[in-house]
Amino acid sequence: MKCLNQNAETAGSLKTIRIFHLAQTVGQLGILVICFYFGLRNAKLFAPKECNAILSSFILVCFFILVCLQFSLLQTEAEKPNGLQLFNHYFETITICCTLPQCLALLTKLLNYYHLINGTFWMLLVTFYSFFMYIPMAKLALSRVNNNWGRILLFLFIVYSQIMWTARNIAVPLDSHYNKVLRQINNAGLSGIPILIIITVMIMSSWKIQxxxxxxxxxxxxxxxxxxxxxxxxxxxxxxxPQLVKGVNIAGTLNSYFNQINLGIIGRAVRVGIAEEWLCRFVVISLLAQIFYNNKYRIYLIVLFDGILFGLWHLLNLRSDFKNTLPVLKQVIEVTGWAFVVAAVYLYTHSLLLTMTYHSLYDLIVFLFYGSITKYGNTTKSVVQPTIVDWQGAFLWLAIYAVIALVIIWTKRRQKVIEQNLAQI
Structure with a gap:
């Protein structure tokens, strides 16, 4: 009887999510139609790139999301999906992640242009709504992706890169016309952390993640x-x-750095530490443990691929943080080696809190001492070309980090500890 009640509750919640999904899709379509109409009436309302976004999003929503593929998401869990439906789980995850913020950004610009919203109230509303807007994507599409490599790639390069900056991207048309504290929180990506956790909770049972x-x-x-x-x-x-000893008076130098600490810098460091470790250590290592379950070298393979994936993931910086590919490539090399160590530390200690704390403090030092984050949590641009010495240093650190990681996971006793920890992942 208890099992029947649980099944009934599950079916009821899934039906609610499906209704939410369809309502959200129709709402997107309505936003695009409204923006298209006002865009035709006022040529100054939207920039050419935004007009192209309206048109492309309109085509996606009308012909793919709403008509062609949408209703395959409404199948029951008991039904075996066919090839098109399996493909659709990837497609819907990508399109929903990309089109939802775009539609809300267009609506925000439209309402702001005609002075129909209060910036702070609107962003509070959007930030709150963003905690729920991806639930249909997580439950109906993402949770049904069966391939572990596909899960990793979707989570790394699509889901995280979109949801972490949902509020900031929507707020772009508002510029600075809303509360400064909320602006710092959104720009730092802090509002994306609960969204990431909510999505993970939604898919954990389907993906067999503990x-x-x-x-x-x-x-x-x-x-x-x-x-x-x-x-x-x-x-x-x-x-x-090294940054402290540059000054004649270390105490004075340290005091000057402390005076630069603000919510934007702290928020960005906390977001990096919590969200990136949650994603790249907890989620990715859990999936890698499933992939290499029967491989006798799986501990080494988990550390290797977690480091490589973490490094390649930083190629996303090409679209925002850097104008030049060489600084990004250098960063990829450095963080790949760094991730080897952190992955090994996580496997041995099994403490996500340890890696989160270390990652947050590491980035706080970088942001504070090397001046790469503004007070509003925005990343400053870097176009400094790495020298030969910089490249040599990057590869040297890669080798050093690899050796340290090997030391952590090398002996039979440590591998036994790691295997016991992996059994709980």
Missing amino acids: RPHFTFSRNDSILFSTLITLLLVGRLLLLAI
């Missing part, structure tokens, strides 16, 4: 875990000290 583990593993050696923690602390000091 809950994250934040405390140190009971299986590890206290001494070795302490050494790992000291290693991470030492890396932070190695990053910060």
Whole structure:
């Protein structure tokens, strides 16, 4: 009887999500029609790129999302999807992630142009709504993707890159016409963290991902875990000290840096630490553990591929943070090696909190001492060309990090600890 009640509740919630999904799709279509109409009446309302976005989004929504493929998402869980429906799970994940913020951004510009909204109230409303707007995508499309490599690629290059900046992208037409604190939160990507967690919770059972583990593993050696923690602390000091000793008065230099700390910098560092570790350590390593389940070298393969994927993921910076490919490629090399170590640390300690804390502090030092984040959480542009010495340093650090990662996972005893931890992932 209890099982029947649970099934009835599940069916009822799924029906609600389907209705929400269709209503949201029709709403998108309505927004595009309205924007298209007002765009024709007022040529100054939308820029040429925005007009192209309206047209392309209109075609996607009308002919693909709403008509051709949309209703295959409404199949029951018991039905076996055919080839087109399996493809549609990828397609719908991509299109919903991309078109929803675009439609809301267009609507925001339209309402703001005619002075029909209060900027702060509107962004509070949109930020709150964004916590729920991706639930149909997660439940009806993303959770039904069966291939683990497809899951990883969707999560890394589509889902995260869209949802983390939903509020900021929608707020672009408002410029600075809303609350400064909310603006800092949205620009730093903090509002995307609960969205990422909500989506993960929605798909965990379907993807056979267990809950994250934040405390140190009971299986590890206290001494070795302490050494790992000291290693991470030492890396932070190695990053910060060279900047401090540049000044004649270290105390005065440190005080000047502390005076630069603001919500934008702190928010960006916290977002990076929490969201990126949640994604690249918790989610990606959980899926890699499934992929290499029967491989005797799976510990090494998990560390290798997690590092490579994390490095390649930073190629997304080409579209926003850098105007030149060489600084990005150098960054990819450096963070790939860095991710080897963090993946090894996570596998051995099983503590997501440790890697989150380290990642947040690392980026806080970078943002504060190297001046790459503004007070509103925006990334400053970098066009500095790496020198030969810079490239040599990048590859040297890659080799050093790889060796450190190997040391962490090398012995049979440590691998036994890691295997016990993997059994809980």
